[in-house]
Amino acid sequence: MDADAVGTAGLDIESCYRAVKSRDRRFDGVFYTAVSTTGIYCRPSCPARTPAYANVTFHRSAAAAQAAGYRACKRCLPDATPGSPDWDVAATAAGRAMRLIADGVVDREGVDGLARRVGYTSRHLSRILAAELGAGPLALARARRAQTARVLIETTSLTYAEIAFAAGFSSVRQFNDTVREVYAATPTELRGRRGGGRASTGSVTMRLAVRTPFAGRALLDFLAHHLVPGVEVAGPGWYARTLDLPHGPGTVRLALGDEPQEGQTALVTASYELTDLRDTAAAVERTRRLLDADCDPLAIAAHFAGDPVIGPLARRHPGLRVPGQVDGDEVAIRTVIGQQVSVAGACTVTGRLVAAHGRPVASAVPGLTHLFPDAATLAEVDPASLPMPRSRGRALVALAGALAAGAVALDRGPDRAAVREALLSLPGIGPWTADYVAMRALADPDVFLPTDVGVRNALTGLGHDPVTVVGRAAEWRPWRSYALMHLWNTLMPPTAATVQTVPTVWAGTEEA
Incomplete structure (x- = not known):
């Protein structure tokens, strides 16, 4: 089955059923199979006997299957699948909203807060989600809470009250009712079947x-x-x-x-x-x-299979990922610090920034001592006090101010093109920085950095002419971010037994 057979506007029923018959795991999380005779929904790769074609319907989300009255399969745990890759490839409003819902935005800020981040009215966003994913934001958030609750029930020894509030439920009763409805089992039955865990509070x-x-x-x-x-x-x-x-x-x-x-x-x-x-x-x-x-x-591997440059690298390192982020603001600030300096130099300077302006934390992991400084704190710093050239210090403080004020939002809610435009309007932010931030912070799979020093070094080291290869980089669309990572990966040293200081391998280029 062609991975493009399942479109964003609807589901190709014949293609979905072929995927179910072949138990194709590539589509786990892309759609869900509901079986009318059993009242359950499954992931496409469920090992159970393939249901008859007349008895199945297909749904874009677990929430849509739940809203249609189906319970999660206890064998394949369909709610535990990875999310759809379409959310990042197409980056539609629905995909961006799903990332924010998974982060708990609906629980913290409500549907209005979610809609505000994506740039729509709550009514219009609800219509978009219902059309593309088969469920509205409240149902999608409820499905996410149920999944979090199940994982905590089965892997920790937290009390049920602790799990209820950890998962985002407003009450223990709501938690109990949802678990029973979604999994056809009580929390006690779920914990008994899986055996529980050993974790304690926190x-x-x-x-x-x-x-x-x-x-x-x-x-x-x-x-x-x-x-x-x-x-x-x-x-x-x-x-x-x-x-x-x-x-x-x-x-x-x-x-x-x-x-x-x-x-x-x-x-x-x-x-x-x-x-x-x-x-x-x-x-x-x-x-x-x-x-x-x-x-x-x-x-991604299939796309690069015949390419003379990336093809051999992809076969050598199957499943290479684009490292993402736990905080978009942090990625942007670290990127500005790293302009025109070595990786080792950037890490050293950033460490000084953390020690001076980061919030101290207590951790059982040796070496973890601070949170990365937040944008509001850095926006108040005197650029002259920063351990970097004055122009870059001004760029960093200006970026922090824009992030703190909400003029630039890197939470994956806004449209990527709008974010890039906002970044480029700031002093000291050029295409290399804006595109690197898009790749790491916004999960754009199709970023390429033609002026990057590392790209040229990697291609030269592989025996290719950088000018010729960069000139045809458009052939790698829509996965140019992964092509970039394959090139950079040829320069990456292995993780040392004790990681302290990192050597210089490459550095990006950017406007001062």
Whole structure:
């Protein structure tokens, strides 16, 4: 089945049924199969016997299946699938809204707050979501709360009251009713079936679904190469960092390794320490952004299969991800700091900024000492006091002011083109910075940086003429961000046994 057969405006029923018959895992999270004779809905790859064509309907979201009266399959756990890659590829209003709903915006700010971030009225956004995903924002948020609750029930020993509020429910009764309706089981029955976990209040360990193949080691190498002291630490097979969450600080530690099984779903273990358990959903969603968990690596690999430059690299490192972010503002500020300096130099300067202006946090992970400074704090800093050239200091403070005032929003809600235009209007922000921010902060899969020093170094090292290859980079659309990562990956050193200072490999170029 062609991955493009399922469109954004509707579902091709014949193609969906072929995917179900072949148990095609690529479509887990893209659509859901509801079976009228059993009253349950499943992921396309569910190992149960394929239902008769006459007995199935297909839904764009778990919330739509639930709204139609179906319960989640207890065998394939359809609510635990990665999100649809279409949300980032097309970046429609519905896809952008889904990212914000997963972050808990509806629970914190209501439907009006969600609509405001996406740039629509609440009524119009509700119509868009109903048309594209089969459910409105409240139903989509409810489905997300139910999934978070199930994970916490099955993987922690938190009390049910703690789980209810951690998942975003307004009451224990609402939590109990929703769990019974969605899973046809009580919270006690869910915990009994899975055995529960060992976590205590404030500590949550769960496994995050990612599509495979998953080049976890390459992702770790990139993150370890760009560590900011105080905010991030890494070692063989793991990465950890602080999180600035809506209700308080937290930390996450990720176990990262390669998961090469094609067409399957891998599980990345994430261990959280949270000041407030209400931030569970937000912490999970932001970690998934960092992992680029919802991308479709098989579609990307197929696109590069015949390319003489990227094809061999893609076969060497299947499932390479574009590292995302846990905070868009942080990515933008770090990008400005890194203009025209080495990676090592940028990390050192950023570490000084963190020590001077970041909020101290207590963490059980050695080396995690501060949150990254927020935009409002940096907007008040005297540019002359920053450890960087005066022009770059002014650019950083101006950017922080725009972020703090809401003139630039990097929460993945607004339209990408509008965000890029807003960034380019700021002093000291040029195309390289704006596009790098779009790739990392906005999850744009189709960014290429033709002036980047690393691109030229990588192509030269591979024996290609940079001018010729860059001139035909349009052939890599719509996955140019992944082509860029494959080139950069050839320059990345492996994660050291003890990560402290990183060597210089490449640096981007940008207007001063």
